Amino acid sequence: MADGEAGERREQARTALVLKVEYPTLEGFLQDYSDNISHGGTMIRTRREVAVGDELRLAVSFPRLLQPIALEGVVRWAQPELEGEHAFGVEFHRHPDSGWMQLGELVARLAAGDASLFGARTPQILVADDNEHIAEMICRGLQAQLGRGAARGRACQAQRVANGVEALSHLDQQHCDLLLVDVMLPLIDGVELIRRVRAESRWQRLPIVAFSASIEEGLPQRVLEAGADFFLPKPFRLAELLDTVDRLLELDQPAPTAVS
Structure with missing residues (x-):
């Protein structure tokens, strides 16, 4: 439809x-x-x-x-x-x-x-974090740092949602090239959100980076088993996140991933 x-x-x-x-x-x-x-x-x-x-x-x-x-x-x-x-x-x-x-x-x-x-590639990044201040810093940092390389195709657009329900709704309605997830999300936590995303065939190739300040034993392994590509412990350096985003999005590639 x-x-x-x-x-x-x-x-x-x-x-x-x-x-x-x-x-x-x-x-x-x-x-x-x-x-x-x-x-x-x-x-x-x-x-x-x-x-x-x-x-x-x-x-x-x-x-x-x-x-x-x-x-x-x-x-x-x-x-x-x-x-x-x-x-x-x-x-x-x-x-x-x-x-x-x-x-x-x-x-x-x-x-x-x-x-x-296709036209010029502008990756769409979704940041799922209930901490508005941290999420906005991540969004602004991604846009500013990657935007400096726009001439090389490294610009991006980043948007924020505050919980797992909003994240699923956003993915249903808008294109997304990469998902950044705080594990401690309300309504649907990050681990469950990642599981639900990976359960959908259309999202199985979506790059996912999870992060958390929790020191819970075994959490990184649970996150990766749920389907995340990377886990970053909070606090992390913006440069570390940018490097991860760069590698996952392969921003030097102008064409989209082939669809089967």
Whole structure:
């Protein structure tokens, strides 16, 4: 399922409704392609009113895609408005020159990690820590230090969540290249959060760094067994964290990890 965003309009010279459809993550697009689009259709939500029989022109994109995917189709069913949104099913036109017919090639290129499809890499880092002061220092430090190397592709964007529930919600809705986790999180602790992340096939390759000030015996081993790639004891030096982030993200590589 995709969401139709604000870039929608109805052209004067044509009856086709134009919708900009943005997937929060590449993985989300690939999942929808596998489950729905490859079979000829999908469901879209938008605040624009649509009706059965409406012709559509879609500009489909996901993070870092240089050129949106152009698709055409027709509305086959529509649900009543709910909380200001309209949900409808679109059947794609599948003539030989249609964008839908070219999607198989594009998905194959995505699977091969074709870098020419993507813009400059800006890794997205999620910091899960209930200590707002420490989390903000980590975020600012990452952005400042890695940002100094932006010309070499080392810039990043870092965001903070305060507990394990917020972390899972963020991962569901937004792309993430690396997860930094304080083990002593509220609601869902860091070890359980890591287990839940690793239980999802889409997140099994997500780099995870865990950290904690706890001196509990065996904690580092439990964290690594849960699925973390590294464990850092607090307090740690920012340079140590930056070195770990650099190695995990392989920031010198412009292309995304190949998708299988």
